[in-house]
Amino acid sequence: MDTEMTSMKQTLYDKLWQIHVVHTQSDGSVLLYIDRHLVHEVTSPQAFEGLRLAGRQPWRAASAVAVPDHNVPTLNRSQGIADAISRLQVETLDKNCVEFGVVEFGMHDIRQGIVHVIGPEQGITLPGMTVVCGDSHTSTHGALGALAFGIGTSEVEHVLATQCLVARQSRNMRVWVDGVLGDGVTAKDLALAIIGKIGTAGGTGHAIEFAGPAVRALSIEGRMTLCNMAIEAGARAGMVAVDQKTLDYVRGRPFAPRGEMWQQAEDWWRTLVTDDGAVFDCEVRLDAGSIAPQVTWGTSPEMVVPITGKVPNPAEMTDAVHQSDGQRALAYMGLTPGTPLTAVAVDKVFIGSCTNSRIEDLRAAAAVIKGRQKAASVKQVLVVPGSGLIKQQAEAEGLDKIFVAAGFEWREPGCSMCLAMNADRLEPGERCAATSNRNFEGRQGTGGRTHLVSPAMAAAAALAGHFVDVREW
Amino acid sequence: MRAFVELNGLVVPIDRANVDTDAIIPKQFLKSIRRSGFGPNLFDAWRYLDHGEPGQDCSQRPVNPDFVLNQPRYQGAEILLARENFGCGSSREHAPWALADDGIRALIAPSFADIFYNNCFKNGLLPVVLAADVVDRLFRETFATPGYHLHIDLAAQTVTTPSGEKHSFEIDAHRKMCLLQGLDDIGLTLQHVDAIRAYETQRRQTAPWLFV
Ligand code: SF4
Numbered sequence: 001m002d003t004e005m006t007s008m009k010q011t012l013y014d015k016l017w018q019i020h021v022v023h024t025q026s027d028g029s030v031l032l033y034i035d036r037h038l039v040h041e042v043t044s045p046q047a048f049e050g051l052r053l054a055g056r057q058p059w060r061a062a063s064a065v066a067v068p069d070h071n072v073p074t075l076n077r078s079q080g081i082a083d084a085i086s087r088l089q090v091e092t093l094d095k096n097c098v099e100f101g102v103v104e105f106g107m108h109d110i111r112q113g114i115v116h117v118i119g120p121e122q123g124i125t126l127p128g129m130t131v132v133c134g135d136s137h138t139s140t141h142g143a144l145g146a147l148a149f150g151i152g153t154s155e156v157e158h159v160l161a162t163q164c165l166v167a168r169q170s171r172n173m174r175v176w177v178d179g180v181l182g183d184g185v186t187a188k189d190l191a192l193a194i195i196g197k198i199g200t201a202g203g204t205g206h207a208i209e210f211a212g213p214a215v216r217a218l219s220i221e222g223r224m225t226l227c228n229m230a231i232e233a234g235a236r237a238g239m240v241a242v243d244q245k246t247l248d249y250v251r252g253r254p255f256a257p258r259g260e261m262w263q264q265a266e267d268w269w270r271t272l273v274t275d276d277g278a279v280f281d282c283e284v285r286l287d288a289g290s291i292a293p294q295v296t297w298g299t300s301p302e303m304v305v306p307i308t309g310k311v312p313n314p315a316e317m318t319d320a321v322h323q324s325d326g327q328r329a330l331a332y333m334g335l336t337p338g339t340p341l342t343a344v345a346v347d348k349v350f351i352g353s354c355t356n357s358r359i360e361d362l363r364a365a366a367a368v369i370k371g372r373q374k375a376a377s378v379k380q381v382l383v384v385p386g387s388g389l390i391k392q393q394a395e396a397e398g399l400d401k402i403f404v405a406a407g408f409e410w411r412e413p414g415c416s417m418c419l420a421m422n423a424d425r426l427e428p429g430e431r432c433a434a435t436s437n438r439n440f441e442g443r444q445g446t447g448g449r450t451h452l453v454s455p456a457m458a459a460a461a462a463l464a465g466h467f468v469d470v471r472e473w
Numbered sequence: 474m475r476a477f478v479e480l481n482g483l484v485v486p487i488d489r490a491n492v493d494t495d496a497i498i499p500k501q502f503l504k505s506i507r508r509s510g511f512g513p514n515l516f517d518a519w520r521y522l523d524h525g526e527p528g529q530d531c532s533q534r535p536v537n538p539d540f541v542l543n544q545p546r547y548q549g550a551e552i553l554l555a556r557e558n559f560g561c562g563s564s565r566e567h568a569p570w571a572l573a574d575d576g577i578r579a580l581i582a583p584s585f586a587d588i589f590y591n592n593c594f595k596n597g598l599l600p601v602v603l604a605a606d607v608v609d610r611l612f613r614e615t616f617a618t619p620g621y622h623l624h625i626d627l628a629a630q631t632v633t634t635p636s637g638e639k640h641s642f643e644i645d646a647h648r649k650m651c652l653l654q655g656l657d658d659i660g661l662t663l664q665h666v667d668a669i670r671a672y673e674t675q676r677r678q679t680a681p682w683l684f685v
Contacts, residue, residue: 022665022668022669022672023665023668023669031662031665031668031669033669033672033673033676035683045506045507046506046507046508049506049507049508049509050508053508053509054474054657054659056659059669062684088506089506092506126682126683128680129683154566154595154658157659158658158659158662161659161662161663162659162662162663162669163669163673164662164665164669166658166662256682257682257685261681261682261685262682264680264681264682265680265682268679268680
């Protein structure tokens with residue numbers, strides 16, 4: 001197999017896979033070596049407990065970095081966590097990290113933040129790495145040319161104990177985006193447009209490489225937004241090939257190599273591209289120029305339309321499954337077919353999450369506000385930076401003042417109202433413009449109604465009180 | 474994972490069909506951050522007269538004297554005798570965690586729910602399937618004989634009664650090997666320790682920045 005493989009043109013995914021194979025088993029699965037293991041408080045306690053019960057130590061504790069993010073409060077953090085069960089989960093992470101020698105950015109560390117934001121920010125995740133975390137949005141890290149995917153709790157324990165995973169190779173899929181994204185159209189809109197096109201199961205069984213001129217043109221942060229949502233397209237992993245932007249982004253980060261080691265790393269990282277002529281099992285093409293800002297209307301990210309569109313009529317959908325899903329979604333969302341999206345009013349706005357809480361996202365939201373006020377009908381606008389360092393940077397740029405002056409709330413970093421595991425949540429029936437990645441029933445609070453949008457679109461909706469086309473704002 | 478080779482264990486009978494995992498360990502205990510310590514809450518709703526919540530001291534709770542696990546003659550039981558479709562319902566791995574934590578090492582039933590059956594092997598529990606008429610006889614003998622023990626020999630794939638009657642059972646060869654050697658998935662991977670070390674040595678040369 002090896003001689004045949006090496007003579008063939010390889011995709012980026014194949015290269016990343018092959019270099020991490022420790023052992024191929026008789027049933028075709030492999031032991032895949034894991035370079036970086038990110039850990040958070042929700043999916044790790046039983047894994048550490050498993051190690052303890054078996055009397056095992058982490059194989060390479062230095063490969064793991066932990067951070068609490070899901071349960072942390074975004075308000076009055078110095079007073080600790082009010083909810084006892086949330087508090088215990090976070091304290092358990094603290095204790096486990098001490099006991100097993102895992103580096104942790106605790107709740108009061110300036111470097112604390114959403115696990116998928118701090119990984120790239122610190123250079124903890126680097127090009128060419130295999131990166132895992134007990135969290136599905138681990139796909140985010142693929143933006144740096146890494147192979148990154150989410151795992152379950154028993155696999156968290158497996159990686160802690162063995163530095164390996166038992167895994168099977170996925171098929172190769174390429175999403176090629178030609179052209180140029182228009183003004184006011186962002187990586188988030190591209191991600192939603194792709195999911196709208198291929199569906200939430202479109203990438204199942206595949207690793208997606210995002211490529212083409214429009215992807216190359218994205219910043220690294222934009223690529224993270226795109227790869228973050230690969231999981232929403234059904235793919236476990238999403239990735240973008242290494243280029244000069246990747247290297248410029250990584251250079252100088254606290255955990256990135258320096259000096260001679262940097263040179264050695266860079267030489268290899270530059271090879272982390274798909275070979276010309278490599279064959280993909282499946283390819284999808286889009287034209288960036290035809291993409292408008294996107295808004296989801298239903299309870300799955302694939303239920304998405306351009307802001308210029310209307311709430312669709314499920315009766316006009318092609319098959320019975322889509323019709324019934326669509327009907328159920330509209331009932332849950334409290335929407336009527338044919339309503340222009342610009343006529344849909346929002347109660348709350350959430351700007352944050354591992355999809356859109358980085359500094360460029362906050363700048364984009366702030367730029368829309370231009371000294372205006374949130375609409376009186378909007379009850380609450382939360383702006384939750386992805387990390388303590390992003391918060392610091394935003395404050396240095398005066399963004400916090402812009403948000404507060406507009407009546408937005410400027411919070412401490414964490415997952416917050418992306419999944420409402422802490423105190424930030426929607427009340428039943430409330431409608432929210434959210435920059436996060438999932439609009440499932442109850443995701444932001446029982447009965448809450450989520451519309452996924454870009455940060456600029458969310459900020460504009462907060463000002464107008466309903467969705468607007470940010471290009472005309 | 475603890476190996477399972479042979480066991481001569483006291484038998485406790487749970488004489489009802491379709492015992493689901495919510496009965497084995499009720500949902501309020503899933504909030505726990507642990508996978509050990511579920512033993513006192515095994516069959517919580519049947520075992521106690523009050524409503525159980527995580528974090529209670531179970532030794533202070535009123536027990537249901539009619540429930541078999543509370544009867545003195547079954548204290549220290551290691552083999553749970555059950556009826557058909559044991560472990561149906563939710564896939565929670567907390568169910569085998571609770572059984573193992575309470576001292577159960579093997580289960581005998583005419584059939585088990587699929588996911589529960591799989592989960593048992595991940596936690597060192599041996600689920601044994603015997604014919605319904607055989608299980609029925611074992612129930613009668615257990616009730617009739619205080620201190621009733623069964624002998625399970627995994628290598629020979631037999632259950633032997635005190636009178637010397639032997640019943641054979643089927644088991645997948647891979648699972649049998651894992652249980653006999655006490656290997657869980659992690660244990661199996663650790664059989665490749667040398668390959669992992671060799672890989673790391675080579676990567677340290679080509680990508681030293683990954684190991685600082
Ligand atoms: S921000 Fe949301 S999607 Fe991202 S890790 Fe947190 S909860 Fe998950």
